Amino acid sequence: MKQYNFLIVLSMTLISSLISAQNEPVKIIEDFKASTVNQPGQEYPQVNSQGYARFQIKAPDAKSVVVSLGLGGAKGGTELSKAENGVWTGTTAGPMDEGFHYYHVTIDGGVFNDPGALNFYGSTRWESGIEIPAHDQDFYALKNVPHGNVQQILFPSNSTNTSRRAYVYTPPSYAKEQSKRFPVLYLQHGWGEDETAWSNQGRVNLIMDNLIVEGKIKPFIIVMTYGMTNEVKWGGMASFKIEPFQTVLVDELIPYVDANFRTLANQENRAMAGLSMGGMETKTITLNKPDVFSHYALLSGGTYKPEDIKDKSKVKLVFLSCGSKERPDGVKNAVIGLKEAGFNAVSYVSEGTGHEFQTWRRSFKELAPLLFLNKK
């Protein structure tokens, strides 16, 4: 089994963020607004134009309220202070990276979510989420354009003896062009996340809608399912076995999707991509099943070496990406090697982001226009 480093990378990203924050005494601009992923009507958490986040939580009798998100705060988070009205308030010690972040609140030693924020599944639990407005947020904004649908399917899985859930994005033209068939991307979440991550945190349906209306991609279907088929604990990745998930994906989900959606049901029109742990799964399954997928993409999820791939003629695209705060040289050098060996390989590095969803939103935006170009 190869060594997969995304947990290490995640830790390094956090540590380097903490160190850099120490050196930046900045005046905080008081233009805070409610985060765009707050619960309806909730004014907090807030973010300002510099990327600072401010929290406000009511707990009149609490001794301590600490938000896990933050830079340079105690315990790596942001300690809130109580006002006389029983409301705790605090601002991050530094600006946060652009994009989406998970967080939670520790109240008197217990871990809870911020009642003001929407919840997103990460770290094997529903966590609070916050959006730091990004300079490029337009590409994943909800716009007045034709929208594709995201549908929950429940597909039979004999290997796990249950009905399993997946989400399927169909492009706006899917309902209109009843005789047309579409290529399919199988898109995996990361460790501790689930099949909701790419559309909730990743906004992949909106990225697709926007790319399609701009004419930048060939419309395709996206299928997202749960990849932690055998339960994976922190530190247990060394013993991770791909077979249970590979069986669900290749032997159960793909046939179901091909039977129930108007797909182009062949290798040339089938791609697999994944972020972080989903990248590890993508790498292993694409190499195990060269006749199933033709386009491979690892987002902050490792690299391929030319010698990993047995039959070059079957691979139409290798896409590798990560954030600039991860290990961009690894991704770039791997693509140089793949290109030298004659592969259609592309690298992408997201500037100023780490092992988080902004990296993966941007990576997806770069990846999508490269998929299924070989087919008419």
Place this chain on the structure above:
Amino acid sequence: MKQYNFLIVLSMTLISSLISAQNEPVKIIEDFKASTVNQPGQEYPQVNSQGYARFQIKAPDAKSVVVSLGLGGAKGGTELSKAENGVWTGTTAGPMDEGFHYYHVTIDGGVFNDPGALNFYGSTRWESGIEIPAHDQDFYALKNVPHGNVQQILFPSNSTNTSRRAYVYTPPSYAKEQSKRFPVLYLQHGWGEDETAWSNQGRVNLIMDNLIVEGKIKPFIIVMTYGMTNEVKWGGMASFKIEPFQTVLVDELIPYVDANFRTLANQENRAMAGLSMGGMETKTITLNKPDVFSHYALLSGGTYKPEDIKDKSKVKLVFLSCGSKERPDGVKNAVIGLKEAGFNAVSYVSEGTGHEFQTWRRSFKELAPLLFLNKK
């Protein structure tokens, strides 16, 4: 504007539950199991075979942890007690009604969710949820049968100047029978809930899948969207205006659904139903728009009088229901009056339940087989 009483009924249900619990000293059976709507891997909250709920929450330094769900406890809830390991535990003072309940946790005066439970949108926030196993839970169980899909659509709304979200259930045969068209039920949530409620809390997709495989209903499409178009606050119902939502539903959503799904796009094949506040909306809109809907259903959401309905020939079904702990006589008497006036009217009372989702799951199961019978 008519008087709508569901907030009063809700309060009465809670009060009568509290009173009855005082008189029942019962020995608690120690067969507690994790609630079926817990977060993955979470052992608490638990429920036992009598319907008691037990909570366990870690908050070592907290002074007070109170769960809002409960009977006879302080502040109408269940006060938890702290053990030496910093974990708070408590059991409801009496058995809960069968089915789904919302709840939250008050920690040192602040309102949070139970980290062990999944969240469901109710009371205008994402609340914790718990399932008390019901004697009839089989009808909404996830089974190894063909499953319909639940898809998120984003439809353009000029009147509110945004893309609005709806969920659409399509039956298992929808994808297979590409030339077939289906009737449509527009199904509304209650006050403080949203378009996720009927499939999350209500499990309406599973109820449909099970009824279809048993041959008990004609397959139809269900469309669920957000009904609190003009923001409604507690106590603000008297000033509720139907027009903004009616415009979204009738002038924007229905045309979008008819254009993008294979519907039978006529009055005879279009039904509207709603629970609680959604019943009020259903009543008002069906009476305002007799040429749009032919089947009307109010679930714990009021009644029709014969004189409310101007053209009897346009109404194929009036269905009224509630829980036995609400006001069943109102529902029954209204149906007697409607029948005497020559309407096809049906009443249903859910035994042993109040103004909660178990009443509405059962009501839906009774309603579905009565819909669209007049069409081949």
